[in-house]
Amino acid sequence: MLLNVDRSYAGDTSRARRYAEKKVQVYERLGLSWPDVLLPGGWEDTLRTFNLTGYGVTVIDSAGIVRCIDVPKRRLEALLRECGALGTGDGSDS
């Protein structure tokens, strides 16, 4: 799930969407869906709901447990495999 905080900068979100097309290539390569969420409150929403204060990727496993916050890019695919999100053949995705 992509959480876009551009609205907190009161910017033009159309540019964000074009940028997102490049960003999601990683997820598409891994065969993952990527719901695109525009957070109306931007960084305020990320803090109030998730206590997240910076950019980055957080992985939550199928049991709803937080596995890693701010996952290094080089580790993302391996972590997703640990969680069974890739190559399981059971149709699960994120």
Added chain:
Amino acid sequence: MIQVPLFAALLLALSPPADPPADDILHVEMKPLEDGVAREREVTGLGSLLRSVFGGAEEGMVRRGELVLDGKTFAIYLPEKESYSHVNEGENDSHHRNTATRLSVDADGDGHLTRDEAWYANLPIRIGDRMVEVVDLAPDGSRIDLRVSVTPLRGLVMGRKCPPFQLETSDGEKLTLDDFRGKTLILDVWSVT
């Protein structure tokens, strides 16, 4: 004249004079730290790149206290500041505008403070799977008063359950945590601005 038996007079003399505290207030004495404990500093952009090369940027904690909750002891830390406050005087609650003190709770007890263990004192703090509110924070950082809160669970904490959420996609679709039950979920915070 009312005559008070001697033993009663002694008992009154030895009793603490202050009013008893409210039952639901948890008082935490924050003592100065002799040996520093560091917390991962928030870095973005070029900072993230530098961190990946040179290692984590850290912020030193200067005070430590202990809170017992649900039979477990949690260490709470305060960073070095001129004055401490649980009130946000900024424009909003975002990380870039929030002026309230950002304290840390060692959720897993490993003595290493990570970003997910840092909380703004003006917002409910997650300790375990409970939410706690800061009722008062002494300006010199010597004491924190807390109260267990009934606010919904918030905050991502390593090894703990993701809090419930309700978000809306750019297509207007509503998404909740339940929609991802049995699936791995990736939260990718980004912007182009």
